[in-house]
Amino acid sequence: MNVNGFDAAAGALAQAVQAQRLAQRLRGLAAHGGVPTGGVARQALTHEELAARRWLAQDFAARPGYRVGIDAAANVYVRRCGVDAGAAPVMTGSHVDTQPLGGWLDGAFGVVAGLEVFDALDSLGVATRRPLDVVMWTNEEGSRFAPGLMGAVSFTDPQRLADFLPVADSAGVAFETARDQAVTDFETHAQRLGWSWMDRPLGAPVHAYVEAHIEQGPVLEAQGLQVGCVTAIQGVRWYRVSVPGRSAHAGTTPLANRDDAQAKAIAMAHAVLGHARDCGDERMRVTIGRWECLPGSINTIADHVSFTVDARHPDAQALDAVRTVMDAALPDGAHIEVLQDKPTVQFAPDLVALATAGCEALGMRHRQMLSGAFHDAMPMAGFCPTAMLFAPSIAGVSHHPAEDTPIEDLAACTQVLAWCLLKLAEPAPAST
Ligand SMILES: [Zn+2]
Numbered sequence: 001m002n003v004n005g006f007d008a009a010a011g012a013l014a015q016a017v018q019a020q021r022l023a024q025r026l027r028g029l030a031a032h033g034g035v036p037t038g039g040v041a042r043q044a045l046t047h048e049e050l051a052a053r054r055w056l057a058q059d060f061a062a063r064p065g066y067r068v069g070i071d072a073a074a075n076v077y078v079r080r081c082g083v084d085a086g087a088a089p090v091m092t093g094s095h096v097d098t099q100p101l102g103g104w105l106d107g108a109f110g111v112v113a114g115l116e117v118f119d120a121l122d123s124l125g126v127a128t129r130r131p132l133d134v135v136m137w138t139n140e141e142g143s144r145f146a147p148g149l150m151g152a153v154s155f156t157d158p159q160r161l162a163d164f165l166p167v168a169d170s171a172g173v174a175f176e177t178a179r180d181q182a183v184t185d186f187e188t189h190a191q192r193l194g195w196s197w198m199d200r201p202l203g204a205p206v207h208a209y210v211e212a213h214i215e216q217g218p219v220l221e222a223q224g225l226q227v228g229c230v231t232a233i234q235g236v237r238w239y240r241v242s243v244p245g246r247s248a249h250a251g252t253t254p255l256a257n258r259d260d261a262q263a264k265a266i267a268m269a270h271a272v273l274g275h276a277r278d279c280g281d282e283r284m285r286v287t288i289g290r291w292e293c294l295p296g297s298i299n300t301i302a303d304h305v306s307f308t309v310d311a312r313h314p315d316a317q318a319l320d321a322v323r324t325v326m327d328a329a330l331p332d333g334a335h336i337e338v339l340q341d342k343p344t345v346q347f348a349p350d351l352v353a354l355a356t357a358g359c360e361a362l363g364m365r366h367r368q369m370l371s372g373a374f375h376d377a378m379p380m381a382g383f384c385p386t387a388m389l390f391a392p393s394i395a396g397v398s399h400h401p402a403e404d405t406p407i408e409d410l411a412a413c414t415q416v417l418a419w420c421l422l423k424l425a426e427p428a429p430a431s432t
Contacts, residue, residue, distance in 0.1 A: 007361060009126065009427040010419040014362050016120035017418050019411035025112045026410070029056065029096065030104035039401025040104050044097035044139035044150075045074060045178040050185050052096050053136050056111060057186075060118060061195035068190055069200040073154035073161055074138045074182040077200050080118050082131040083428040088205040089131040090424040091384075092117070092417060094213055094376060095140035095151070102141075103403020105214045105410075109391065111136050113212040113414040117421055128425035130207055137376045138179070145175045152376035156383035158202035206384040208351060208424050211377040212417045213388060214405055218396030219369060226412040227366040228390030229355040233378050234283070234370045235344035237319050239309040239326065241268065243334040247295060247303040258301055262293055264331035265305035271329035272309060275322065283370065285312040286322060314344045314370055345378050351387035351420075358419035364412055389413050389420075 032052035033042030042048040053076045060066045060078050067079040079089065094110025114134035121128070137155075142148025145167045154161040165176035190197060215221075220228050245261025269288055276286035287310040294304040311322045326336060352368065359366035371388060380386045391413035394404045 006423050006427055010358070010422045011361060013117070013120055013124060013126060013418045013422045014415035016123050017116055017411060017415045018120070019407050021119055022112060022116045022411055022414055023407045025056075025115060026104065026108060029108050029112060033098065034104075035101065035401070037401075039101045040098050040108075041101050042096065042098045043100060043144040044141065045144070045175075045182045049097050050182055054186065054189050056096070056115060056136065057190075057195070058193070060115065061190065061193070063122070067196045067198035068186075069198040070183050070186045071155065071200045072158075072179075072183075072202050073151045073164075074179045074186075075151040075155055075200075076136040076186060077198070078115070078118070078134045079198055080121065080128070080132045082128045082425065084129045085131075087130040088207040089133045090128075090421055091133045091135055091206045091209045092211060092421060093133070093135035093137065094211050095137045097139055097141050097144070099141055099143050099399045101401060102399055103397070103401060105393075105403055105405055106216065106398055107140055107213070109214055109405070109410060109413075110212045113410070113417050114421075116414050117418045120418055121422075126422070127428045128422065129428040130425040132421060132425050133206075138182075139175075140376055144169045145178075149374065149376060149379055150175070152379045155202050156379045161202065206380075208348075208385045209377065209380045209383075210351065210355070210386070210417060210420050210424070211375060211380075211388045212413050213375055213390060214398065214403070215390040215393045216373055216396065216398035217393065220367075220390060220392035221394060221396070223367065225365045225367055225392065226409055227359050227364045227416050228369045228392075229352055229359065229366060230371050230377075230388035230390055231347055231352050231368050232314055232370055233345040233374060233381075234285075234312050234314045234372060235316060235319055236340060236342045237311045237323070238339035238341075239311075240337045240339055241265070241307050241309065241326070241330075241334060242337070243268070243305045243331055245301065245303045245305070248301045250299040250301060253301060260301050261305040262302040264334065265307060268326070268329040268331060268334070269307060272322065272326055275325040279318075279321070281313070281318065283313055284318060284322075285372070286310070308339070312372065316343065345381045347377070347381055347387045348385035351385050354420055354423060355387055355389055355416060358416045358423075362412075362415055362419060364416060366416075387420075389416055
């Protein structure tokens, strides 16, 4: 990856990022699906989301040197063409779908940050050798169609699209139908307005992908930092533990004569949570999020308990250790079912180093950190060199109408994004 040099041009571009323009576009985007009582309701491929995508594209689609496109997974692209038309693009972006009632920044920030970099490039008249694409991935959230990340997974592994097409939302609308409507909507709109078009097949080569996103956690704000350079998305393992027992009367059955599923399950839960608390590793996350007890009667000893364990850590050995504790604490007759096992996704060291160098060059207070949540960058990491930049989240709130970040922090993260994108796309003499 050739990212040597271009420091002066990248620094100048970062200075051309405008917080006010960024805020204005973010507010305009939040109006699409904005709820009067607060928050944004803009689920994947709804009328609100399609309108938001058109609105974001339209500022650029009419400018010279830009192209738009939509692929077979309804991912939307806005391309700022490069001098070298045959070069693989540098890509940035995120998603503009939300949870049923989400905040104004999750996903939205990454897309708008990319478009702000376009505005900054245009304001300076800087051409790049490689094309730059801002992508709006389809259905990152997974709240309307499950699972999430459908757009980015389909782009990086086109065969997977066929698995997603029959998935229906709660109203019975198939993803395929919504996808077809989205593609027709965008193409028709583009044709009517005479936008310059590009075909963008799933799996088309990408030189590098850098995604900006809000942290959705409290770390950066608590440490007074402006930017997080994300090194990896930590591994996740989900288990369901089933513990059998024997129902009996709560008053007449002596403790020694009981086979109490609840008591056995609680002892095991204590062992697992105790390991997480005492292992001395602040990166360890263990959550027991669901607990079911049968027959669920106040005066009957439980004959069946099941509970879930969500374990997260960047190192597989640490997750193995959680499983070892679970196995050792497993009561007789109980069993553990693996519901999900997603290994840690490492981002490209070169790109993480580039992001860190950008923070240093621009004087940003920064740190390297893990992502605790999934993002579109996760499938992209297996496809091309990928990294993420985090902006702080006030009090770590996300997936909630109160989700917020000071605009100056969003601008700082966008400046680092601009710096990285120009280094990757390489400034070129403007063609006249
Ligand atoms: Zn997101």
